[in-house]
Amino acid sequence: MTTTSPRLWRQTPYLLWLTSDTGKGLAMTLFSFAVPLLALVITNDPAKAGIIAAVGTIVRLLATLTGGVLADRHRRILMMTLGAAAGVLVAGAFTAMALAGGIDFVSLLLFEVLLAGVAGLFSPAGEAALKDIVPGEMMGRAQAANQGRDAALQLAGGPIGGMLLAAGGWLIGAAMVISSLVSAVAAWALGRRVGWERAGAADAAASALPALPKNGLRELREGVRWLFRRPDLSTGTVVATVINLGLNAGITTMIYSVLQAGHSEATIGWMMAASGAAMLVGALLAPTLVPRIGAGMLMILGLFACTAAIAGGVFVETPWGVALLISAAVFLIPALNAAFSGYLMVATPTALVGRVNSVGGVLSMGAMPLSPLIAGFGLAWAGRGPTLIFSLALCAIALIMGVASRPLRSIPAEAGWVEHAEQYEEPVSAASAR
Template identity: 85%
Template sequence: MATTSPRLWRQTPYLLWLASDTGKGLAATLFSFAVPLLALVITGDPAKAGIIAAVGTVARLLATLAGGVLADRHRRIVMMTLGAALSALAAGAFTALALAGGIDFLTLLLFEIVLAGVGGLFSPAGEAALKDIVPEQMIGRAQAANQGRDAALQLAGGPIGGMLLAAGGWLIGAAMMIGSAVSAVTAWILGRRVGWRRPDASQERADAASALPANALRELREGVSWLFRRPDLSTGTVVATVINLGLNAGTTTMIYAVLQSGYSEAVIGWMMAGSGAAMLIGALLAPTLVPRIGAGMLMILGLLCCTAAVATGVFVESPWGVALLISGAVFLLPALNAAFSGYTMVATPTALIGRVNSVGGVLSMGAMPLSPLIAGFGLAWAGRTPTLIFSFALCAIALIMSVASRPLRSIPAEAGWAEHAKQFDSVPASTPAPTR
């Protein structure tokens, strides 16, 4: 019988980790909300706002790959603390410049690069640290709780950011600084409580001559090679990338079409609030579902909901009908994400978890910017129905891949993850990287 959920909340190291990660997440949510709006207000040019977003995405993608290598080399809680402290300093500088009236296109672009780079370099260490501090049998419920936290941040981030931005752009910076400071302090307390060194430090090779420029690519290749030799994890990673692309392209197409039909931005906002509420409810249910339903089955059910919603979108054009479809599509996503990410964390050796997580994150993030391009060009060149059919085809491919892959569809519920992963452990892990 699975361990009951309440025991997770008696794990003080996890609570400290969650507080640190939540502070960091709030700061990131506020900045991602505020930057495009500030860019539009300051420059009056949507293209410049797009440039800032695109440059920030590229910076984060590149930094995340390097961050995965760093997370497997260095003491992860130290990196959590350092990354949060650097974010707090950057947010403080942003606040000071905003108060002085010094925010323009170039400074926004600079802060976007800095904060995206810091997030990419240090976030993989925070994610990997969860494996070091949470008992293996609770990883799934920890990931499910994280999904609930993320959904709450996404739902609350817009209203909070809007109120702060209306009162003054500097308040966004101040709130970011407070969130990052909370993240740094709680990460430091976590390090004091559990120790600064990783649990497997005694097994790591002591190659003092190792340096990031000389070995980063080789170490990254080791992580990628290990991941894609695992049929359970590699198929799940590809499926996640394809469904992200198909679902986001489909929902963006439906939303753009509603806007083109003459409905106001306020209607779009309420539509998104409805889907956010559905995801939050799904996230609250995830800790109950993950220990009881196989991760493979959760993935198939979640993909089926996404595929059905995009397919039905061909016939539904009213804003509230579209909102209902999007809500149905995203309802099981928190449980799906928690189950697969939790299984990945259990199945992956500690010495590789930073690189494996970063590769998955980059593939997921890399698909996201393509979705509005598919929706925008599809609507302009082909129209709503063909674009949705193309998006449906992507979702269907992901669903078929998940059903056809026995290693993926047979992943059990949380209690059986470690045993299931053992059958693929004949794949040799790379030599652990040194800790510094």
């Protein structure tokens, strides 16, 4: 840990933001855990559970793009507060319906759509608000802390959700209400602390520019164009999408293969717990690594670890061997994510950060549903080896792209992000600011 790292935890606005974002994240983690299980219990039909998940993903993707535009138009902390309040209302309705015994396939689908829509519309504002309350020289450590929080939620969400669900589906809803309420109160306190206008920097940046009629598609295109004109950021975004697809397809293939080999679901659970613990340890180390190692080098190391792990999976089939490979693959993911997302936040103009973040998020989320499809169809049609080789090829492509890109490879450690980003800066047009 660097000597300056404690400064982050003295930043009350960041602590309020983190509390709000953690409450929102816990609510979504619990619901994501509960919905497929409730759907299976109620309908006894895995296809219907898949329909709910697919519809929710589509709604989340579309809403996130819209949310990115809204985050650059409006006061971001106010949107955080409204989004958390909407989460309280939806979770409250779910709790009441569960207590009344009215949960069925249609109601689960409706709640999935509502919560996915709320998350997509309001989450980009929360992510963009971080740029307005955390200084650029501390952004890497803030993102690393966020990664640690996310890893802890991922590791604890399943056991907590399982205990609540075993006692009654309504308890999931009650926990979501409490989590969303904490999120709303913390966001409101943040607005009171820094001023509701603080995260309206996009409006301030636009005030000196000619007013243009608002057009969501044009505004979104401006964000996409700006992102892909930046060789450092565009390459990193594409690399992240490709490695997400290859790594998750490879991991899913290895897990499915262990299950097909006759090992129990409990064994799979322990394997995933081991990899989750490895990611949590990596997340705890991320605040130490991000200020000391160049972001570009961290990305290269992470890409190499992912590629090597999937390569090892071609030859290793035992449950604990697979668990070790998955753990090695995910260990550097938190530091990699923190470094690139922190640099992205520093490099992106405030007037565009909502849209740029939402585009990156959609590309990442869009790759995730394809991974189980690659694993499932690959195992059924070609077998374990060829499916893993295909996943390995995707990882290798991402690694080669990262190594070959000097703008990406040369991104420095946290202290040099502002200066490094300035060499690629372009003026923000009136359309992009509005």
